[in-house]
Amino acid sequence: MKGVFRILVVDDDPGIRSSIASHLRDAGYLVVTAEHGRIALDVFEQERPDLVLTDLAMPEVDGFEVVSTIRRRSATPIIVLSVRGSEEDRVRALDIGADDFVPKPFSVPELLARVRAQLRRAEMRPVNESLRFPGLEIDVERHRVVQNEREVRLTPTEFALLELFASNAGKPVNLDQIVSKIWKGAPGTSPDTVRVHVASLRKKIEPDPSNPRYLVTEPWIGYRFIAEPVE
Amino acid sequence: MKRVLPSAIASAAAIAAVTVAGKLIGLNQTTIGLIFLLVIFALASWRGLVAGATASAVATICFNFFFLPPFYRFTIGDPANWIALVTFVAASIVANRLLVRVQRQAAAAEESRNELRVLYDLSIDLFAATTRVGALEEAASRALRAIGANSGGLLLFDGSPLKQRVLVWNGEEPDDIVEDMVAGVGRHRRSVEIPSPHGRDVYVPLIMGGRAIGAIAVRGATATITWLESVASLVALAVERERYVREIAHVEALRESDQLKSSLLRAVSHDLNSPLTAIALELEALTPIAGEDSAARVASLGNHVAQLQRRISNLLAMARIEAGRTQPRIEPTPAADLFRAARESLPAIRDQRRFDVRVHPDAPDLNVDPVLTLELLVNLIENADRASPAGQAVELIAEPSAQSMVRIEVRDRGPGITKRNHEFDDVEGRGLGLEIVRNLVCVQGGTFELSNRDGGGAVARVELPAAPMMALESI
Numbered sequence: 154m155k156g157v158f159r160i161l162v163v164d165d166d167p168g169i170r171s172s173i174a175s176h177l178r179d180a181g182y183l184v185v186t187a188e189h190g191r192i193a194l195d196v197f198e199q200e201r202p203d204l205v206l207t208d209l210a211m212p213e214v215d216g217f218e219v220v221s222t223i224r225r226r227s228a229t230p231i232i233v234l235s236v237r238g239s240e241e242d243r244v245r246a247l248d249i250g251a252d253d254f255v256p257k258p259f260s261v262p263e264l265l266a267r268v269r270a271q272l273r274r275a276e277m278r279p280v281n282e283s284l285r286f287p288g289l290e291i292d293v294e295r296h297r298v299v300q301n302e303r304e305v306r307l308t309p310t311e312f313a314l315l316e317l318f319a320s321n322a323g324k325p326v327n328l329d330q331i332v333s334k335i336w337k338g339a340p341g342t343s344p345d346t347v348r349v350h351v352a353s354l355r356k357k358i359e360p361d362p363s364n365p366r367y368l369v370t371e372p373w374i375g376y377r378f379i380a381e382p383v384e
Numbered sequence: 385m386k387r388v389l390p391s392a393i394a395s396a397a398a399i400a401a402v403t404v405a406g407k408l409i410g411l412n413q414t415t416i417g418l419i420f421l422l423v424i425f426a427l428a429s430w431r432g433l434v435a436g437a438t439a440s441a442v443a444t445i446c447f448n449f450f451f452l453p454p455f456y457r458f459t460i461g462d463p464a465n466w467i468a469l470v471t472f473v474a475a476s477i478v479a480n481r482l483l484v485r486v487q488r489q490a491a492a493a494e495e496s497r498n499e500l501r502v503l504y505d506l507s508i509d510l511f512a513a514t515t516r517v518g519a520l521e522e523a524a525s526r527a528l529r530a531i532g533a534n535s536g537g538l539l540l541f542d543g544s545p546l547k548q549r550v551l552v553w554n555g556e557e558p559d560d561i562v563e564d565m566v567a568g569v570g571r572h573r574r575s576v577e578i579p580s581p582h583g584r585d586v587y588v589p590l591i592m593g594g595r596a597i598g599a600i601a602v603r604g605a606t607a608t609i610t611w612l613e614s615v616a617s618l619v620a621l622a623v624e625r626e627r628y629v630r631e632i633a634h635v636e637a638l639r640e641s642d643q644l645k646s647s648l649l650r651a652v653s654h655d656l657n658s659p660l661t662a663i664a665l666e667l668e669a670l671t672p673i674a675g676e677d678s679a680a681r682v683a684s685l686g687n688h689v690a691q692l693q694r695r696i697s698n699l700l701a702m703a704r705i706e707a708g709r710t711q712p713r714i715e716p717t718p719a720a721d722l723f724r725a726a727r728e729s730l731p732a733i734r735d736q737r738r739f740d741v742r743v744h745p746d747a748p749d750l751n752v753d754p755v756l757t758l759e760l761l762v763n764l765i766e767n768a769d770r771a772s773p774a775g776q777a778v779e780l781i782a783e784p785s786a787q788s789m790v791r792i793e794v795r796d797r798g799p800g801i802t803k804r805n806h807e808f809d810d811v812e813g814r815g816l817g818l819e820i821v822r823n824l825v826c827v828q829g830g831t832f833e834l835s836n837r838d839g840g841g842a843v844a845r846v847e848l849p850a851a852p853m854m855a856l857e858s859i
Contacts, residue, residue: 168662175669210654236653240755258661258693260731261668348716348749349854355718362720363743369721372754373713 158272159183159200163193163207163219164234173206176261177268190214194222197229204271205231206255209242217249224250230271234259244373253324266381270323273382284319286380289358289367291319300358310335311354318368318378327375351376391431395439398423403446413451413465417472420447424476428483436480444473499611502530506615510622520626524619525552531615534582534604538619540590541598545570551598551623562601570596575609575616588612590620597623649703656696664689687732694730694766695816701759702820712753712828716851719743719750719782719792726761733769737778744783750790751851752828760824763817764794764844771798771842789830789847797841801834821846 160182164170167188174184185200187193191214193207205223209216220231231251235243243254252271255264284291290299296312298305307315313335318326328344336342351368359365371377402423406416420443428436448458452465460466510523524538535555539548545567550558569576569587573596576587582604590598600616667686674682720743727734750757768778776797785791818834821844825832830848837843 166658166662169658169665172662172665172669176665179669236657239653257657258664258690261665345716345854352718352749352853362745363723363741365718365720365724369724370717370754372717372758373715 157181157183158203159185160268161185161187161193161196161200161202161205161207163187163190163205163211163216165189165208165211169208173264176264180265180268182268190216190219193219197223202229204268205229206234206268207231208234209239209246210236217246220246220251221249230274232267232271240373247325247327247374266323269381273323284316284322285383286319286322286367287383288360289380291315298358301360305357307354307357308350310350311357314350314354315358318376319382322378322380322382325371325374325377331375388434391435392438394431395427395435396442398427399439399442399446402443403450407450411451413447413468416451417447417468420472421475421479425479425483428480429487432487433480433484436476436483440473440476440480443476444469447472499607499614503611503614503618506530507618510618511625520622521552523622525554527615527619528552528554528600528602531602531605531607531612533602533606536600536602536605538590538600539566539598540623541570541596545596545599548598556603558601562603566599566601569599575613577605577609580604586612588616590616590623592620592624645703649700652696653700657693660689660693660696664693690730690732694762697759698763698816698820701756702816702823712756714751714753714828716749716751717754717757719747719790722750722754722757722761723780723782725754725758726765729758729762730765730769733765737769737772738775740777740779742779742781744781747782747784747790748788748850748853750792751849752830756824756828757848760821760846761792761794763821764846767817768794768796768798768842768844772796773798784850785847788850788852790850792846792848794844795837795841797837797839800836800840801842 160177162170162173162177162184163186164173165188170186170188174186177184185196185202187196189211190207193205194214196202197205205219207216207219216233220233223229223231230253233243233246233251233254234257235246235254236257243251243256246254253267255267283293288301292298293316296307296309298307298312298315314331317331317334328347331347332338332342332344336346355365355368356362358367365379367380368376368378399420402416402419406419411419424436424439424443427439448460448469449456452460452469454461460469506523506527509526510520528536528538533555535553537553537558538551539558540551541547542549548563548566565576565578565585565587569589573589573591573594575589578585578587580603584605586602586605586607586609588600588602588609589596590600597620600612600619602612605612664686667682667689670682671679671686720741723739723741723743727739765778765780772778779793779795781791781793781795783791822832825846825848828848830846832844832846834842834844
């Protein structure tokens with residue numbers, strides 16, 4: 154029973170705002186817009202959008218404030234638009250509650266893919282069956298992974314990692330999340346521990362390690378599962 | 385020399401006059417001896433050594449001949465008178481020498497007092513001088529005049545004694561000899577004195593912190609080397625002072641321009657990027673509805689906009705590095721991810737160009753700032769794509785290298801590199817990109833070189849630090 158998703162677009166540049174809005178409408182979403190942070194928070198209260206797409210650099214109430222204010226009130230997915238070269242800003246935005254970012258300049262397909270990935274969470278589909286991606290099937294219940302019709306043997310840690318990444322397909326998963334979910338915050342678990350296990354997992358699931366198709370690092374954040382699930 | 389003969393004649397005449405007077409008055413030998421001594425002292429102190437010595441000799445003869453019995457002959461009768469004569473000679477010689485020494489010391493003291501006064505005036509002149517342009521030159525010129533040379537000047541070195549710059553020069557123009565001598569004293573950091581048509585030329589290095597920063601050339605010098613060296617150290621200090629003053633002003637200006645740059649950076653990155661992003665988005669909206677003939681134009685426009693965005697991004701990266709705002713944030717990053725992200729950043733190239741990506745199975749992760757490294761790879765791939773003929777693949781290679789480094793190569797089959805763009809000074813597009821690559825590699829402790837490839841084409845080779853890889857078993 155998938156309804157029509159409502160997206161709030163916040164950007165002080167009218168050109169970008171209207172372009173993004175029209176692309177999202179073309180993709181079948183309902184769009185409301187706001188030209189700066191204060192209006193955005195009012196519109197958010199009235200319209201209750203399913204997703205918020207906000208610029209970071211805005212006069213008066215900026216994107217960071219929009220993110221932290223919305224996050225205090227609700228779990229609505231938030232994607233920030235961050236200019237290339239201000240990578241610190243995107244890390245900070247994720248820290249205070251944003252779910253993902255789109256670096257400017259961006260392509261429309263990239264933007265739509267990130268939006269879809271966030272809205273998938275909103276669909277609240279239970280993930281107890283199998284996760285299927287092009288060329289890769291993960292049977293969550295039986296702990297089996299099949300890559301191009303060939304079974305891949307994973308250690309329990311590797312399987313847990315793959316399940317975490319795949320169930321968050323299209324979204325960044327940060328190192329802290331990984332340590333707390335997989336190692337339950339066990340003492341002595343460092344980012345290096347995660348890296349070694351992920352490197353080993355990647356060797357097993359990637360058909361061509363020089364051209365990764367499933368899992369890539371996300372600078373200063375963690376990892377991102379880049380394949381889109383097969384419906 | 386000219387003054388010797390008149391002094392001797394005058395002394396002889398004076399003694400003769402005293403002798404005649406003494407004889408007329410009929411003075412005894414003791415009185416006349418004392419008067420002779422008095423006259424000798426007076427002559428020695430008045431006219432110097434020659435006058436004193438002549439007076440002593442003439443007085444000794446007269447004393448013996450006229451006043452010691454037997455008179456009017458050079459023999460001496462009473463042995464006691466020998467003692468009188470010897471005493472007289474000894475007293476006159478000793479007195480003479482003492483007087484001359486005292487006079488010389490007084491003259492030397494006067495001279496060094498004058499030198500000190502000149503040095504003092506000079507130091508006041510050099511250091512109290514305002515920092516306005518040309519003040520140092522004027523003070524140095526006055527210093528040279530105080531030295532009292534025929535001609536001469538102050539030369540400064542620009543990094544090496546062979547690169548000389550004349551700060552001031554008085555009198556006859558400097559010639560090749562001056563240049564060679566100045567270079568010589570600069571290299572050896574020791575003063576040199578040579579005879580010349582001017583009399584005597586002296587070259588003194590200006591030494592600061594063990595390094596020669598210039599030299600003083602004095603042609604036809606009368607001053608001593610020691611004194612000239614004192615002047616040289618004063619001038620060296622003044623030159624250094626002026627350099628520091630200028631540097632401080634420069635640093636101040638830089639700081640202000642950095643602040644300006646930072647605020648410009650924010651403005652430019654936002655104000656230029658926003659409309660470009662809007663244009664790109666509009667173009668993407670046009671693509672599906674464009675007719676067959678206009679679709680190619682829309683695509684081409686899109687490529688141009690993307691290129692413009694890359695250029696702005698390059699300029700911003702460059703400005704950030706220059707302003708010292710780019711502090712690398714190092715983290716272990718797999719080469720394959722960087723290659724993928726770089727191609728994703730260049731959608732137009734990704735869709736047109738074939739890539740041959742080979743990451744060696746033993747290649748460690750790179751210990752780099754992922755964003756800076758992505759930026760440099762994008763530049764190298766853009767260059768390789770531009771150089772490559774259609775249909776030829778661009779190769780992206782990562783392999784382990786010596787000493788915990790990873791070698792990244794971007795290879796093309798283009799025309800290869802000419803000497804010109806090898807030196808990074810090609811301005812048409814390539815130059816800035818390569819300059820940025822070089823800077824980005826440098827701030828991360830790597831190396832970068834561009835060379836020609838066997839069989840045609842170019843290789844951009846970047847070596848970057850490798851991340852230490854823990855073994856799975858060790859955890």
